[in-house]
Amino acid sequence: GREDSNFKPEGSTEIRQAAAAFNLMRERIQRTITQRTEMLASISHDLRTPLTRMKLQLAMIENSAEIGDLRSDVEEMENMVEEYLAFARGEVAEKVQNINLSRILQGVINRIQSTSVSINLNTKQIHYVPLKPNSFKRAITNIINNASNYGNQIDIIVRKLPGSIIIQIDDNGPGIPLKDREDVFKPFYRLDVARNPDTGGSGLGLTIARDVARAHGGDIFIEDSPNGGARINMRLPL
Numbered sequence: 001g002r003e004d005s006n007f008k009p010e011g012s013t014e015i016r017q018a019a020a021a022f023n024l025m026r027e028r029i030q031r032t033i034t035q036r037t038e039m040l041a042s043i044s045h046d047l048r049t050p051l052t053r054m055k056l057q058l059a060m061i062e063n064s065a066e067i068g069d070l071r072s073d074v075e076e077m078e079n080m081v082e083e084y085l086a087f088a089r090g091e092v093a094e095k096v097q098n099i100n101l102s103r104i105l106q107g108v109i110n111r112i113q114s115t116s117v118s119i120n121l122n123t124k125q126i127h128y129v130p131l132k133p134n135s136f137k138r139a140i141t142n143i144i145n146n147a148s149n150y151g152n153q154i155d156i157i158v159r160k161l162p163g164s165i166i167i168q169i170d171d172n173g174p175g176i177p178l179k180d181r182e183d184v185f186k187p188f189y190r191l192d193v194a195r196n197p198d199t200g201g202s203g204l205g206l207t208i209a210r211d212v213a214r215a216h217g218g219d220i221f222i223e224d225s226p227n228g229g230a231r232i233n234m235r236l237p238l
């Protein structure tokens with residue numbers, strides 16, 4: 001696009017200074033993005049080798065229910081790594097497909113193997129939504145993992161609006177204070193770590209989830225849940 005053409009320093013001194021400062025800032029942002037992308041690429045690349053090894057080792061173990069789960073986890077990790085690599089290479093990795101929303105949500109829920117949390121999916125109707133299935137699953141998994149880190153009762157409600165679908169994920173945890181509702185989407189941002197020392201995350205879950213929603217032309221916003229905790233809303237266009 002137009003990103004490459006610098007603003008020409010024309011006009012009064014102030015305007016010229018502002019233009020120069022703007023160009024400098026843009027260069028700095030560009031450099032940061034490049035560094036992040038390179039890091040993502042090299043981490044993904046390094047993870048591929050041990051993952052392949054794990055897959056080979058698993059193939060030599062006799063079948064059982066646990067091995068089956070492990071195998072599909074390793075497979076999922078491989079897919080993720082492939083996607084990160086594709087993303088870092090600037091490829092649009094996934095094709096949009098018309099997906100049965102309740103079915104894909106149920107699939108994500110089934111894979112969450114926490115016994116200490118009860119998840120209730122409430123969809124009255126069948127909706128087919130244009131989705132990139134793997135990125136969508138990752139985004140929803142991140143949100144549900146958060147909800148189960150902070151609460152033990154999760155209610156997922158799907159609502160149809162004109163032209164869009166809202167997926168609401170309610171929990172009964174401590175909630176997210178109004179003043180933090182933008183910051184939690186920033187990379188590496190975590191609220192009051194003392195509040196939940198045992199949920200040692202990296203602060204990327206919501207950043208990725210919002211990225212995915214926006215890549216679909218939607219967004220994520222936070223409200224209070226009627227159960228006392230947080231309500232995370234993912235809006236997707238139809």
Ligand SMILES: Nc1ncnc2c1ncn2[C@@H]1O[C@H](COP(=O)(O)OP(=O)(O)OP(=O)(O)O)[C@@H](O)[C@H]1O
Binds near residue numbers: 174205207
């Ligand atoms: N459902 C929730 N209830 C309360 N606080 C939440 C909830 N979801 C997110 N947060 C707060 O927002 C912060 C950022 O969430 P995010 O998912 O981006 O990172 P994380 O869970 O800390 O780490 P990661 O997801 O990368 O493992 C969390 O550390 C937590 O403080």
Ligand SMILES: [Mg+2]
Binds near residue numbers: 142145146201204206
């Ligand atoms: Mg998280």
